[in-house]
Amino acid sequence: MIHFSADQLKMMEKKLLVALSIILNLVFTIHILYNNSTAWNPTWTNRAAVEAEGAASVSCSGHGRAYVDSFGVLDGNKPSCECNNCYTGKDCSILVPDCHPFWMQNAEGSAVLESGWHRMSYLFHKDGSYVSAELEKIIRKLHNVVGNAVTDKRFIIFGTGATQLIAASVHALSLTNSSSSPARLLASVPYYATYKEQAEFFNSSNFKFEGDASAWKKSKGNDNITKVIEVVTSPSNPDGKLKRAVLDGPNVKTIHDCAYYWPHFSPTTHQVDEDLSLFSLSKATGHAGSRFGWALVKDKYIYENMKRYIYLSSMGVSRDTQLHVLQLLKVVVGGGGEEMFHFGHETLKKRWEILNKIFSMSTRFSLQTIKPEYCNYFKKVRDFTPSYAWVKCERLEDTNCYEIFRQAKITGRDGKLFGTEERFVRLSLIRSQDDFDQLIDTLKKFVSQEVVGTDSI
Amino acid sequence: MIHFSADQLKMMEKKLLVALSIILNLVFTIHILYNNSTAWNPTWTNRAAVEAEGAASVSCSGHGRAYVDSFGVLDGNKPSCECNNCYTGKDCSILVPDCHPFWMQNAEGSAVLESGWHRMSYLFHKDGSYVSAELEKIIRKLHNVVGNAVTDKRFIIFGTGATQLIAASVHALSLTNSSSSPARLLASVPYYATYKEQAEFFNSSNFKFEGDASAWKKSKGNDNITKVIEVVTSPSNPDGKLKRAVLDGPNVKTIHDCAYYWPHFSPTTHQVDEDLSLFSLSKATGHAGSRFGWALVKDKYIYENMKRYIYLSSMGVSRDTQLHVLQLLKVVVGGGGEEMFHFGHETLKKRWEILNKIFSMSTRFSLQTIKPEYCNYFKKVRDFTPSYAWVKCERLEDTNCYEIFRQAKITGRDGKLFGTEERFVRLSLIRSQDDFDQLIDTLKKFVSQEVVGTDSI
Numbered sequence: 005m006i007h008f009s010a011d012q013l014k015m016m017e018k019k020l021l022v023a024l025s026i027i028l029n030l031v032f033t034i035h036i037l038y039n040n041s042t043a044w045n046p047t048w049t050n051r052a053a054v055e056a057e058g059a060a061s062v063s064c065s066g067h068g069r070a071y072v073d074s075f076g077v078l079d080g081n082k083p084s085c086e087c088n089n090c091y092t093g094k095d096c097s098i099l100v101p102d103c104h105p106f107w108m109q110n111a112e113g114s115a116v117l118e119s120g121w122h123r124m125s126y127l128f129h130k131d132g133s134y135v136s137a138e139l140e141k142i143i144r145k146l147h148n149v150v151g152n153a154v155t156d157k158r159f160i161i162f163g164t165g166a167t168q169l170i171a172a173s174v175h176a177l178s179l180t181n182s183s184s185s186p187a188r189l190l191a192s193v194p195y196y197a198t199y200k201e202q203a204e205f206f207n208s209s210n211f212k213f214e215g216d217a218s219a220w221k222k223s224k225g226n227d228n229i230t231k232v233i234e235v236v237t238s239p240s241n242p243d244g245k246l247k248r249a250v251l252d253g254p255n256v257k258t259i260h261d262c263a264y265y266w267p268h269f270s271p272t273t274h275q276v277d278e279d280l281s282l283f284s285l286s287k288a289t290g291h292a293g294s295r296f297g298w299a300l301v302k303d304k305y306i307y308e309n310m311k312r313y314i315y316l317s318s319m320g321v322s323r324d325t326q327l328h329v330l331q332l333l334k335v336v337v338g339g340g341g342e343e344m345f346h347f348g349h350e351t352l353k354k355r356w357e358i359l360n361k362i363f364s365m366s367t368r369f370s371l372q373t374i375k376p377e378y379c380n381y382f383k384k385v386r387d388f389t390p391s392y393a394w395v396k397c398e399r400l401e402d403t404n405c406y407e408i409f410r411q412a413k414i415t416g417r418d419g420k421l422f423g424t425e426e427r428f429v430r431l432s433l434i435r436s437q438d439d440f441d442q443l444i445d446t447l448k449k450f451v452s453q454e455v456v457g458t459d460s461i
Numbered sequence: 462m463i464h465f466s467a468d469q470l471k472m473m474e475k476k477l478l479v480a481l482s483i484i485l486n487l488v489f490t491i492h493i494l495y496n497n498s499t500a501w502n503p504t505w506t507n508r509a510a511v512e513a514e515g516a517a518s519v520s521c522s523g524h525g526r527a528y529v530d531s532f533g534v535l536d537g538n539k540p541s542c543e544c545n546n547c548y549t550g551k552d553c554s555i556l557v558p559d560c561h562p563f564w565m566q567n568a569e570g571s572a573v574l575e576s577g578w579h580r581m582s583y584l585f586h587k588d589g590s591y592v593s594a595e596l597e598k599i600i601r602k603l604h605n606v607v608g609n610a611v612t613d614k615r616f617i618i619f620g621t622g623a624t625q626l627i628a629a630s631v632h633a634l635s636l637t638n639s640s641s642s643p644a645r646l647l648a649s650v651p652y653y654a655t656y657k658e659q660a661e662f663f664n665s666s667n668f669k670f671e672g673d674a675s676a677w678k679k680s681k682g683n684d685n686i687t688k689v690i691e692v693v694t695s696p697s698n699p700d701g702k703l704k705r706a707v708l709d710g711p712n713v714k715t716i717h718d719c720a721y722y723w724p725h726f727s728p729t730t731h732q733v734d735e736d737l738s739l740f741s742l743s744k745a746t747g748h749a750g751s752r753f754g755w756a757l758v759k760d761k762y763i764y765e766n767m768k769r770y771i772y773l774s775s776m777g778v779s780r781d782t783q784l785h786v787l788q789l790l791k792v793v794v795g796g797g798g799e800e801m802f803h804f805g806h807e808t809l810k811k812r813w814e815i816l817n818k819i820f821s822m823s824t825r826f827s828l829q830t831i832k833p834e835y836c837n838y839f840k841k842v843r844d845f846t847p848s849y850a851w852v853k854c855e856r857l858e859d860t861n862c863y864e865i866f867r868q869a870k871i872t873g874r875d876g877k878l879f880g881t882e883e884r885f886v887r888l889s890l891i892r893s894q895d896d897f898d899q900l901i902d903t904l905k906k907f908v909s910q911e912v913v914g915t916d917s918i
Contacts, residue, residue, distance in 0.1 A: 316659050
């Protein structure tokens with residue numbers, strides 16, 4: 005018999021593990037190469053494929069990308085790296101010192117000093133207004149610059165976030181109800197949970213939340229009598245798609261929640277030109293904490309009732325906030341919006357590239373897909389880059405998608421909250437770079453487990 | 462015949478007018494002196510009266526006052542002027558250059574620079590809070606320093622002004638209603654109009670505004686079954702009196718609206734130690750425009766429901782505002798509160814002295830009177846110095862007091878709005894010095910007309 009010492013045994017165990025690991029890696033590599041080679045079937049696409057692969061093979065250190073149409077290719081130069089924000093150098097390997105997110109880059113322009121005696125009164129002007137006339141002016145200018153909404157012949161109302169304006173607009177529209185039965189509040193599934201939660205918690209006698217607009221239309225709806233208020237969220241929260249009203253008729257009033265209708269999230273395909281539309285600073289500039297939103301309202305009666313709602317619920321929006329927002333929008337509009345929307349769009353585009361790559365390796369989970377559209381702002385056909393990933397768990401047994409992600413330490417929002425199946429979960433992509441990077445790390449591990457566990461060997 | 466030229470005629474006309482004016486002045490002076498002499502009836506009060514008149518006769522240029530207990534009287538010195546803010550000199554005739562209201566005096570301490578990236582997120586901390594922990598801490602300190610409320614074993618909720626917290630607390634208390642009929646919202650007449658206006662406009666199925674608490678108690682009330690929510694406004698808006706709850710019982714919940722319970726308005730006779738009390742920055746520091754209030758809540762269930770209300774109606778209070786308020790309260794608490802509350806109290810005391818003097822000349826109008834009480838903050842018995850004059854039109858035919866003042870170009874708030882007679886009107890005393898001076902000028906003319914028109918000659 006041959007005797008091994010404990011140390012020798014440990015050493016052998018290690019060697020075996022290393023060998024096993026190498027073998028496994030080889031198996032995976034072959035598996036991937038094999039899959040790739042069957043997926044490719046180049047005939048007439050050969051030249052273009054070679055060109056694309058050539059560009060893709062340029063190493064940009066993970067902090068940039070080379071494109072086939074990069075600067076100088078017509079002069080015979082090879083595609084060169086276009087570096088991500090905060091990276092530079094031929095291969096994007098150099099981190100730019102003091103490189104900061106957009107609002108840090110615009111530190112001087114966006115800072116505001118508020119004195120201890122700034123607008124202590126309720127009223128702004130001798131006319132008894134609760135709103136800054138200058139802020140109203142710059143909001144109109146912002147929409148003109150971006151081209152995402154018509155502001156002519158519209159009243160503007162400020163709210164403590166679009167949140168307060170949702171409540172105000174539903175309430176104001178419910179007051180146009182002449183029938184004795186409460187108005188019905190509807191939205192297309194999947195819908196933003198707040199519509200339902202507000203209506204049910206506040207429990208107004210004027211209206212009741214009734215769920216999915218399409219279901220209502222199909223069933224008892226369309227009697228042309230029952231007062232209906234439909235909220236159209238476009239782009240949609242959770243899935244980022246552009247939506248249209250489902251219902252129509254003399255008994256129907258519509259609220260267009262356009263919080264996400266900004267070039268960083270969506271192609272701006274048209275100018276919103278509705279009776280009542282809502283916007284939010286949170287999604288326009290990223291300042292969720294400031295609690296500021298605005299409504300564009302055509303009808304004077306609706307406008308007056310929304311104003312009364314805001315007055316009675318909070319006596320207007322904090323004058324501190326109005327000052328801060330004015331300064332922020334000066335920065336945005338100052339550069340024709342280009343600087344901020346480009347920054348926002350580039351950031352989200354990169355995030356979606358990373359995300360799509362990860363999910364493309366999964367058969368267990370799928371992401372929403374939206375066909376590119378022409379964007380009036382960027383003057384080209386472009387992809388949607390929504391604020392949220394709307395993830396579907398494809399396996400039959402994965403009925404509770406939120407729970408499956410939660411166990412992988414990824415906190416999303418349950419599809420059920422959006423009036424749809426638990427088979428969906430919403431993941432937020434509008435978080436700090438560090439938080440996003442962490443999400444991506446966790447997602448990568450999670451999805452790669454799937455490949456190991458079920459699809460290979 | 463003697464001929465006069467046109468110029469001579471004009472000259473004579475002028476002289477006649479001057480003479481008439483002098484005569485009128487003499488008549489008024491005699492009238493006032495005569496009235497004074499009949500009003501005085503000195504026997505044992507003689508010495509004290511002479512002393513008081515001696516002090517009153519010291520000229521302080523209208524910008525100060527000499528008191529019988531002024532510094533140095535025990536050493537045999539005559540009473541000397543104590544000058545109003547912004548005036549100095551032996552007779553207070555010298556205007557101090559660059560003298561400003563309190564927050565301008567504290568320009569450096571109260572200013573805050575807000576960066577473009579300040580608290581952009583919804584959340585303050587990793588714990589998912591919507592509120593600044595430091596701000597909560599300094600609010601507890603403020604109450605400790607002032608001694609106007611117990612904060613131990615209390616949750617603190619922030620609101621977009623006390624306005625939002627009124628709605629939140631009424632709603633949260635209505636959720637404790639197990640009966641099928643809606644809770645009744647009550648307040649003692651005269652009450653702050655917002656309680657009624659909010660309840661009627663929002664039209665919740667959970668509660669109905671039912672008016673005067675005493676009337677309810679006398680009539681069908683006190684069945685110990687119907688859920689009742691009583692709002693106790695103490696000090697009261699409009700009249701500044703300290704109030705107690707009218708209703709009591711297992712079916713009664715009480716909201717203590719303590720917005721005006723600060724040493725500048727009222728003696729702080731006790732520490733508020735209730736289940737649910739509301740405070741407002743507007744009335745504490747004068748920053749109405751910031752829209753910030755807070756609630757002290759004992760019960761966790763009520764607290765959670767109020768938090769949910771604030772979350773669903775505005776996702777918390779603007780983080781810009783929270784930053785500003787933190788800085789302001791640092792200034793207030795920094796000086797033990799003394800500086801601001803003394804400034805506020807002195808200002809209101811002076812205003813009430815002027816106001817009382819004017820209304821003491823009137824038999825047509827009367828002001829509220831409140832007995833002085835011991836103030837724990839100033840450590841002495843002191844007058845109430847409320848934020849509003851609650852004026853009664855005493856003449857039978859003056860049924861609409863608001864209208865009578867409006868015709869004299871004084872805009873108050875109609876008594877009817879406070880659930881009481883139109884015989885009352887509320888005049889605000891918490892306005893800028895210029896606005897107050899203008900109010901006083903107009904009031905003086907208005908009241909002197911009454912003396913001329915009906916009581917004299």
